[in-house]
Amino acid sequence: MIHLHYADDALLVAEKPAGLLSVPGRTPENQDCVVTRLQALYPDALTVHRLDQVTSGLLLHARGKVMQAALSAQFEQRQVHKRYHAVLEGLLEEDAGEVDLPLIVDWPNRPKQQVDHERGKPALTRWRVLARDAASGRTQVELEPVTGRSHQLRLHMASLGHPIVGDVLYGAQPAERVYLHACTLRFTHPLSGEPMTVASPQPW
Incomplete structure (x- = not known):
């Protein structure tokens, strides 16, 4: 179900x-x-x-x-406005920022994506820190993908040197899951024209 x-x-x-x-x-x-x-x-x-x-x-x-x-x-x-929660390896120093790196599929290693400044499609992610856990060496963040490229959030966080916990494809240590959750969707109802917001708390 x-x-x-x-x-x-x-x-x-x-x-x-x-x-x-x-x-x-x-x-x-x-x-x-x-x-x-x-x-x-x-x-x-x-x-x-x-x-x-x-x-x-x-x-x-x-x-x-x-x-x-x-x-x-x-x-x-x-x-459509989307927000994600993620847990990153390591402690981010800044409280907020953005990653603006163009992405393209890494064909020999697909579905992995890679940064390519010549052929990549524009990709922009905004992020802000929700909490830092010095004991575990992890940072909780909220992510806003301005564009919607494949693996965008995953590769953009890895490019900061802080891959999403469990995301082995982009350099993280193995974990019980990849700590990435789509937590908020805001859009307009196509029939009524009313703004809609749906939320889902992260499951960890």
């Missing part, structure tokens, strides 16, 4: 558990995912955006192609 934070005739906001795909993979063993589970209950559920398999948190789905087009347009026009 997938927990729903919100459901109506236009859209669904689901809670994606860490480790589950957002959409089906290429191979038969990777067909289980959030959207196929939702379609068992809501056959018209369609994907609007994705979260990495390792990431947990809020995932917006449309009901039908018309709503999918309307919600996708909000993403394309950067009218």
